[in-house]
Amino acid sequence: MFKRKKKSRVILLIILIFILLILVFSFLFEKRAIKINALEEKYLEIKKQKEYEKKLKEEREAIYNDCINSPYKDEEVDEMFTNLLNQLNSNGIAIYFEDLNNNYSLTLNVDKSYYGASLIKLFVASYLIDNAREGNIDLNDKIVYTHNYSIVDTVELKNYKVNDEIPLSDLLKYSISVSDNAAHFMLFDYIGANNLKVYAKNKFDVNLTISDSNKYSYLTVSDTNTLLNYIYELINIDDEYSELLVNAMNNTFCNGLNFDDITFLHKYGYYEQFYHDIGIYNSEDPYLISIFTTYGKEDRSHISKLSDVSKKIYEIYDLNLNKKQDYCENLALNHK
DSSP states (O other): OHHHHHHHHHHHHHHHHHHHHHHHHHHHHHHHHHHHHHHHHHHHHHHHHHHHHHHHHHHHHHHHHHHHTSOOOOHHHHHHHHHHHHHHTTSSEEEEEEETTTTEEEEESTTOOEEOGGGHHHHHHHHHHHHHHTTSOOTTOEEEOOHHHHTSOOSSGGGSOTTOEEEHHHHHHHHHHSOOHHHHHHHHHHHOHHHHHHHHHHHHOOOOOOOSSOOOOEEOHHHHHHHHHHHHHHHTSOSHHHHHHHHHHSOOTTOSSOBTTBOOEEEEEEETTEEEEEEEEOSSSOEEEEEEEOOTTSSSOHHHHHHHHHHHHHHHHHHHHHHHHHHHHHHHHTOO
């Protein structure tokens, strides 16, 4: 009897210990499960936060890119442009500045006609390139350098002999890069005054005041701004013709638009008191600029005077870009 009771107690004890172990393990497993659940929640929270941050970054980048690729104007910049125009208004000058990315323009005396001198050579270049692309002209064709051209003022063609044959592409390059007048005369006669007039009228709605005997024209800065818009299209086609044009316009020969380390693709015109320069600031934020002046033949400082105006316009343009950068960055950062 006693042995049975003792055995029962042992069994009961074992059962109690077993139950206790079950309770302990249940508690431990439950605690572990809570920890695992907490870790899973933490992981999901971190994952969610990372997804949010990734999405936020993408949204901010999209906002910034959309902003930076949209036109931007600033009141302070407007005021600076206005002040500059007021300073220049009585100084014998016409201006057409056009910021292609920001729809900004600065204009002064846009319809005033000036003797354009060698600016006509860029119309000639445009005519030749258009017709070459259409297959009407082969720029490898050659023109004979005759005696009547040899007596014209020249920079490059003086290195040729009478009766030499010169490719159209070389003549185009010389007429733009160093404004060679003999090269211009040869190209002008090759095209014909009437053909060039019709081309300018149909293409740009510009009325050239040229004839077979008068190879230069009166122009306005509105005329040359229209031409520069098209030239910008041409140089961005990226082929042999655009390369020819860019190389010709990328020169420092009488370049009044250049200053410091800022350079422009350009063509100048100069005759007596008339000194003009038109060109393209060919960058990620390009702009077109035409500046006509009567700065010539006074103290021979016409290039530096025009360059001062070019620099002032650039500085205002650059300020607007900096303000735009700050504005777009803040706009993106403030997006939550």
